[in-house]
Amino acid sequence: MKRFLACVFALLLTGVAAAQPIENFDSLSTAELIEVAPRTHPAALYTLSARLLAQGRGLEAAKWMYAGQLRYRFLVAALGDDARDERVLFSALTESVGRPVNEYVAGDPEEWILAMKWALDWDADHDNLLTSKAAFASELATVRSGLRELIDQVDENRDTIRRRRRESGLPVR
DSSP, X not given: OHHHHHHHHHHHHHTSSOOOOOTTGGGSOHHHHHHHGGGSOHHHHHHHHHHHHHTTOHHHHHHHHHHHHHHHHHHHHHXXXXXXXXXXXXXXXXXXXXXXXXXXXTTSHHHHHHHHHHHHHHHHHSXXXXXXXXXXXXXXXXXXXXXXXXXXXXXXXXXXXXXXXXXXXXXXX
């Protein structure tokens, strides 16, 4: 995982993805990563999420993963046909970071909903220096609506989610 994340940031720093460079990313503390989060590429939020999950801070990891997912979906939507490289990286991060974070947070539908709502609020409260919210307002509205729909689905299916996890031998918190 660490090697994969190092490759992600090597790509970011070399300009494959348009991001604000983070010098010596591994030397930043978790608190420093949180501080720079609004000014970075969405991949950095996934990396922050992975670090938090490894530290046993699952709910925080889910919050940052959903913030990263929201911003990444927005970036891809705004780039349209020019988003090929971003789609590849987003897909890899969704699999390598998103899957374990989702596996954790889905164990408690209330926490899952809380994490997604937090991501919506965080994004609304912070400028996006990579993708203009004004220039791509329609794309942003669509992406935010998709996350709100997921919140509604989880809310409506809390008992089913818990039952299916128990049947699959997955933890329910």
